[in-house]
Amino acid sequence: MQVERLVSGNPKPALSGDAAFVLAMARHALAYADCPVAEAERWLRILRVHGHAGSALQALGVGEAPLAERPPHRPVVPPARATHAAEAVDAIERSARVHARTRGAELVSTVDLTVVLMAAYEGAIEEALRLRGTSRAELLERLPLRSFAV
Numbered sequence: 001m002q003v004e005r006l007v008s009g010n011p012k013p014a015l016s017g018d019a020a021f022v023l024a025m026a027r028h029a030l031a032y033a034d035c036p037v038a039e040a041e042r043w044l045r046i047l048r049v050h051g052h053a054g055s056a057l058q059a060l061g062v063g064e065a066p067l068a069e070r071p072p073h074r075p076v077v078p079p080a081r082a083t084h085a086a087e088a089v090d091a092i093e094r095s096a097r098v099h100a101r102t103r104g105a106e107l108v109s110t111v112d113l114t115v116v117l118m119a120a121y122e123g124a125i126e127e128a129l130r131l132r133g134t135s136r137a138e139l140l141e142r143l144p145l146r147s148f149a150v
Contacts, residue, residue: 053113095116
C-alpha cells in the first residue's frame with residue numbers, strides 16, 4: 001500500500017490491486033467504445049472478474065458478452081476516444097477515491113468503483129446490465145455494501 005502511493009503519487013486512499021487493475025484495463029478498453037452503453041459494457045467486462053464487484057456480477061450470471069444485441073452506433077475517431085477514455089477513467093478514479101475516503105477506507109475497492117460507475121453512467125449501466133439479463137437493483141443487492149459502510 002505504501003509503495004503504491006509512492007509510485008502513483010496519488011493521495012489516500014490508495015487503490016487496491018483489483019481496483020488498480022480495473023482502472024488500467026479501462027484506460028485501454030474505453031478507447032474502443034463508441035457510446036456510453038459500450039463504455040458501460042467494457043467496465044462490466046473488466047469488473048466481472050475482479051474483487052467483490054466481480055463476485056457479485058458472476059453470481060448474477062453476468063457474462064463476457066451481452067445476451068442481446070445493442071443497436072449500432074456511429075463510429076468515433078479513435079484519437080478523440082482515447083482522450084475521452086483517459087479523462088473518463090481519471091474522473092471515475094477520483095470519484096472512487098472520494099467515495100472510499102467518505103467511508104473511512106484506506107483502499108479503494110471494486111465496490112467503490114462499481115458504486116461510482118452506477119452514478120456516473122446511470123442509464124448506460126442499466127442498459128448494459130439489462131443486455132446481460134440483470135439490473136442495477138439486482139447488482140446492488142449482491143454487492144457487499146454493508147461490509148463497506150457505503
